[in-house]
Amino acid sequence: MAAPSMGGVSLPRGNGQTVRLPRGASLTDLAERINAEPAALVTALFHLGEMITATQSVNDETLQLLGAEIGWVIQVVSPEDEDRELLDTFDLTFGDEESDDEDDWDIRPPVVTVMGHVDHGKTKLLDALRHANVAGKEAGGITQHIGAYQIITELEGNERPVTFIDTPGHESFTAMRARGAKVTDIVVLVVAADDGVMPQTVEALNHAQAANVPIVVAVNKIDKEGANPAKIRQQLTEYGLVAEEYGGDTMFVDVSATTRQGLDDLLSAILLTADASLDLRANIGQDPQGVVIEGKLDKGRGPVATVMVQRGTLRQGDSIVAGDAYGRVRSLLDEHGNKLKEALPARPVQVVGLTSVPRAGDTFLVVEEDRIARQIADRRQARIRNAQNASMRKRISLEDLDAALKETRQLNLIIKGDNSGTVEALEEALMKIEVSDDIALRVIHRGVGGITKSDIDLALADDVIVLGFNVRAEGQATELAAREGVDVRYYTVIYQAIEEIESALKGMLKPEYEEVQLGTAEVREVFRVPKIGNVAGSLVRSGTIVRNSKARLVRDGAVVADNLTVESLRRFKDDATEVREGYECGIGLGSFNDIKADDVIQTFELREKPRA
Numbered sequence: 001m002a003a004p005s006m007g008g009v010s011l012p013r014g015n016g017q018t019v020r021l022p023r024g025a026s027l028t029d030l031a032e033r034i035n036a037e038p039a040a041l042v043t044a045l046f047h048l049g050e051m052i053t054a055t056q057s058v059n060d061e062t063l064q065l066l067g068a069e070i071g072w073v074i075q076v077v078s079p080e081d082e083d084r085e086l087l088d089t090f091d092l093t094f095g096d097e098e099s100d101d102e103d104d105w106d107i108r109p110p111v112v113t114v115m116g117h118v119d120h121g122k123t124k125l126l127d128a129l130r131h132a133n134v135a136g137k138e139a140g141g142i143t144q145h146i147g148a149y150q151i152i153t154e155l156e157g158n159e160r161p162v163t164f165i166d167t168p169g170h171e172s173f174t175a176m177r178a179r180g181a182k183v184t185d186i187v188v189l190v191v192a193a194d195d196g197v198m199p200q201t202v203e204a205l206n207h208a209q210a211a212n213v214p215i216v217v218a219v220n221k222i223d224k225e226g227a228n229p230a231k232i233r234q235q236l237t238e239y240g241l242v243a244e245e246y247g248g249d250t251m252f253v254d255v256s257a258t259t260r261q262g263l264d265d266l267l268s269a270i271l272l273t274a275d276a277s278l279d280l281r282a283n284i285g286q287d288p289q290g291v292v293i294e295g296k297l298d299k300g301r302g303p304v305a306t307v308m309v310q311r312g313t314l315r316q317g318d319s320i321v322a323g324d325a326y327g328r329v330r331s332l333l334d335e336h337g338n339k340l341k342e343a344l345p346a347r348p349v350q351v352v353g354l355t356s357v358p359r360a361g362d363t364f365l366v367v368e369e370d371r372i373a374r375q376i377a378d379r380r381q382a383r384i385r386n387a388q389n390a391s392m393r394k395r396i397s398l399e400d401l402d403a404a405l406k407e408t409r410q411l412n413l414i415i416k417g418d419n420s421g422t423v424e425a426l427e428e429a430l431m432k433i434e435v436s437d438d439i440a441l442r443v444i445h446r447g448v449g450g451i452t453k454s455d456i457d458l459a460l461a462d463d464v465i466v467l468g469f470n471v472r473a474e475g476q477a478t479e480l481a482a483r484e485g486v487d488v489r490y491y492t493v494i495y496q497a498i499e500e501i502e503s504a505l506k507g508m509l510k511p512e513y514e515e516v517q518l519g520t521a522e523v524r525e526v527f528r529v530p531k532i533g534n535v536a537g538s539l540v541r542s543g544t545i546v547r548n549s550k551a552r553l554v555r556d557g558a559v560v561a562d563n564l565t566v567e568s569l570r571r572f573k574d575d576a577t578e579v580r581e582g583y584e585c586g587i588g589l590g591s592f593n594d595i596k597a598d599d600v601i602q603t604f605e606l607r608e609k610p611r612a
């Protein structure tokens with residue numbers, strides 16, 4: 001069969017062969033794989049109703065649609081698969097615990113996430129548990145918030161550590177799970193005894209059950225009047241959580257985060273549940289791996305990430321890659337600020353020494369050399385960029401072709417912030433702003449840290465606004481930005497940033513005008529005036545006739561001429577700026593002379609429509 005010709009560029013047809021492409025690939029990428037001209041693919045896609053340039057990232061469905069059209073099966077490789085393949089090329093795997101040597105295996109502490117309805121006492125409980133540390137006195141120093149902490153408790157005469165994720169709520173739990181990071185072994189579901197099962201209680205429960213994570217119920221606030229712990233037990237049976245004392249297998253513990261009563265029982269329940277339903281052991285001999293719990297930029301120490309070791313033993317000096325950040329572990333710190341030589345599984349530690357800030361839920365692994373860490377991080381960075389570009393790109397359908405052909409204006413942003421969470425939150429919020437179809441918002445660069453000279457250099461290339469969230473421009477960057485007139489804006493609250501960007505976008509809109517009727521005049525007689533031309537001797541029928549206003553001429557109900565201007569206006573012999581209803585006047589319409597008696601002159605002005 002002859003190759004189909006599309007728009008004059010021939011396109012080689014596939015026979016159902018498979019071609020693998022990373023998510024966010026462009027038509028040029030595809031063209032390279034199937035040995036076609038990128039232009040032919042652009043055309044083919046155009047015929048399918050999508051306008052995408054050769055180098056833009058294309059989303060999954062569009063790629064597959066195009067593939068089907070030209071006879072190829074396009075397999076879009078997910079970031080997870082891609083990452084697996086990436087690691088594979090370095091002979092690395094994440095998540096494998098490979099060792100037959102029993103000596104390498106050791107019991108590890110359970111990792112607990114506290115969830116529940118707002119105001120039921122999650123934060124207070126996490127605070128109270130922190131103080132339940134039997135080794136608390138030895139630890140010394142004030143406990144800092146690093147995103148997770150470990151305490152030692154006593155169970156049947158043995159000292160047992162338990163690790164708590166220090167950010168209550170479902171967001172962190174689901175965010176991590178969404179990235180494939182399974183961190184939590186046990187969920188403590190907090191329910192206030194004076195309140196009862198609430199929507200977020202149920203949501204938390206669903207999350208935990210979906211993740212197949214055992215639940216311990218903490219019935220909190222039992223110190224309060226009106227507390228009814230039995231009611232909570234009864235309510236939760238409806239959701240499949242039956243208390244042990246009622247013959248079920250879920251442990252319910254009555255606690256008060258305020259009076260700290262019942263905390264020991266809660267800790268015991270956590271450990272007993274772990275011992276009964278989980279085999280919490282980890283290989284401590286292998287290359288260390290784990291998950292990033294939190295990342296931030298510290299003024300003095302640079303990027304700092306709290307990581308939870310899941311396998312192996314993390315040591316000072318290790319070459320580490322965490323998401324798209326990498327570096328050498330300069331120091332390991334626990335939640336008391338103590339330096340550690342090593343961190344075993346389920347031990348949360350702050351890692352200092354990364355070159356950038358990884359995101360919560362990123363996985364980390366230790367590799368042989370810095371070089372490998374860097375290569376992996378670089379490849380991940382490129383991939384994240386591509387995928388982001390793909391998800392942000394507006395799809396343009398044929399119906400919108402007109403609009404698409406009109407130049408689409410774009411406001412480019414660079415977002416810098418003090419930690420990865422806020423940068424992501426800000427970007428997400430900004431991308432939701434919708435002002436108009438022909439104006440696009442694009443984040444061309446984002447990152448954690450101060451605004452650097454290279455950010456400003458990047459901003460110079462295009463029309464870019466640089467946003468600093470809780471960060472400032474550093475040294476040379478300030479000068480350069482001032483000299484080149486780069487728009488740098490600082491924020492400390494997200495909504496303020498959103499408001500300003502929204503109005504910046506509105507400012508880019510072409511003004512819209514609406515016609516406002518000013519007046520009408522009936523032509524009674526036409527005079528020929530030398531040098532001026534025909535003048536309409538008229539009677540103003542409604543409103544006001546204003547000199548220099550726009551006008552149209554209507555004859556027998558039909559518009560004879562549009563786009564005219566009242567160039568001269570006279571009352572008797574005098575020039576007038578306006579003539580009101582009921583008065584006679586002479587109207588000159590410039591070079592337009594085709595005026596007859598009984599014509600109607602309508603005048604109007606164009607006013608800019610205010611934006612909603």
Ligand code: GDP
Nearest residue numbers: 118119120121122123124220221224256257258
């Ligand atoms: P969260 O939204 O679940 O994190 O709830 P918080 O920990 O912020 O607690 C909400 C409110 O309940 C705060 O005013 C706490 O002081 C109060 N609270 C928490 N636990 C208890 C408790 O055991 N007893 C009493 N009386 N109040 C509590």
